[in-house]
Amino acid sequence: MVRALARIDPGAIERNCRRLAGLAPLCAVVKADGYGHGAVVAARAAHAGGASWLAVATAREAADLRAAGRDGPLLVMGALSPSELAIALDARADIVAWREDFVAALPADARVHVKLDTGMGRLGTRDPDEASSVVTALGDRAVGLMTHFATADEDDQSFVDEQLAAFETWRARHPGLLTHAANSAAAIRRPDARFDLVRCGIAIYGLDPFQRDPADQGLEPALELVSYLAEVKRCEPGQSAGYGRRFVADRATWLGTVPIGYGDGYRRGLTNNAEVLVDARRFPVVGTVSMDNITVDLGDDPPDRGSEVLLIGDGILAEEMAARLGTINYEVTCGISARVPREYA
Ligand SMILES: Cc1ncc(COP(=O)(O)O)c(C=O)c1O
Numbered sequence: 001m002v003r004a005l006a007r008i009d010p011g012a013i014e015r016n017c018r019r020l021a022g023l024a025p026l027c028a029v030v031k032a033d034g035y036g037h038g039a040v041v042a043a044r045a046a047h048a049g050g051a052s053w054l055a056v057a058t059a060r061e062a063a064d065l066r067a068a069g070r071d072g073p074l075l076v077m078g079a080l081s082p083s084e085l086a087i088a089l090d091a092r093a094d095i096v097a098w099r100e101d102f103v104a105a106l107p108a109d110a111r112v113h114v115k116l117d118t119g120m121g122r123l124g125t126r127d128p129d130e131a132s133s134v135v136t137a138l139g140d141r142a143v144g145l146m147t148h149f150a151t152a153d154e155d156d157q158s159f160v161d162e163q164l165a166a167f168e169t170w171r172a173r174h175p176g177l178l179t180h181a182a183n184s185a186a187a188i189r190r191p192d193a194r195f196d197l198v199r200c201g202i203a204i205y206g207l208d209p210f211q212r213d214p215a216d217q218g219l220e221p222a223l224e225l226v227s228y229l230a231e232v233k234r235c236e237p238g239q240s241a242g243y244g245r246r247f248v249a250d251r252a253t254w255l256g257t258v259p260i261g262y263g264d265g266y267r268r269g270l271t272n273n274a275e276v277l278v279d280a281r282r283f284p285v286v287g288t289v290s291m292d293n294i295t296v297d298l299g300d301d302p303p304d305r306g307s308e309v310l311l312i313g314d315g316i317l318a319e320e321m322a323a324r325l326g327t328i329n330y331e332v333t334c335g336i337s338a339r340v341p342r343e344y345a
Helices: 010-021 031-035 039-048 059-067 082-090 100-104 128-141 158-171 184-189 318-325 329-334
Strands: 004-008 026-029 053-056 074-076 095-097 112-115 142-146 178-180 198-200 223-228 231-235 253-258 275-278 281-286 294-299 308-312 342-344
Touching (some): 031 329, 059 082, 100 128
Antiparallel strands (some): 004 223, 275 281
């Protein structure tokens, strides 16, 4: 038993990829260490599940995948400084461009996807003419056309419609290049945005892009976060637990100490605001989440010291934790820190 552990099932990632690859050719997004699941394992599982492309955000992430033996098409989606560009090209990765001055410095064998900013407002040019000039300047080095949606996960799809229309108009100028736009949400709900490739991240991990139950989309969560009851102790009325005494018992109870905290990515915002599962029973987190420990109210009939505690997994979705924190499931799994060992089924 280790104090905190992320158990990852690569088989679930493989199955999720198979489901998504059934919609369109799949580019599996494994940036940020595979959204906390482990990039190399996620990439291997994605390939096994039929993903034909991989995408990351940084040059170093691309180099790490290559060093681990991942072959095949690989796209670095993020901005690249000159030193990062060299690393990305060394890793035989495709890169993204949208400015002519960037293109001027590229070698003859670079493979480039040109990005039109149709409304995300981050990377890419908003000017279709500038994007077309970049395509022309690239010549044979232009291999793809891309954009990214800002609101594909929202109920109101009107802005996706606008972005899609702008992208369609521009892409018609450059037939024959690999065209891609959809993230997980768009891949699932917008057949008209699938084009030649869908770039799915969150969904390959079995997390719901719409922040509801992943099962609704036929997705299977691949990550479980567990710890254990390191201590079970009596708590009399008036006794407290944790910094700031933010839990004071109003009755006699049993408290469990679970050795996981915000240093592991179990966020402090879960103070008095989460539940855990022990032996399939739900218990509330009580008192302040500290860096290395939390306390749970085990009531009158506590499970045994040493029992496994489930913090994320079957019965406690990452989406539930995200809602409690006012964030999204992406941040929950990306936030599980490097201190937590990953164990692969
Ligand atoms: C450009 C780009 N494409 C695709 C993705 C994958 O998005 P998602 O994880 O929502 O599927 C991301 C992730 O943020 C991204 O930045």
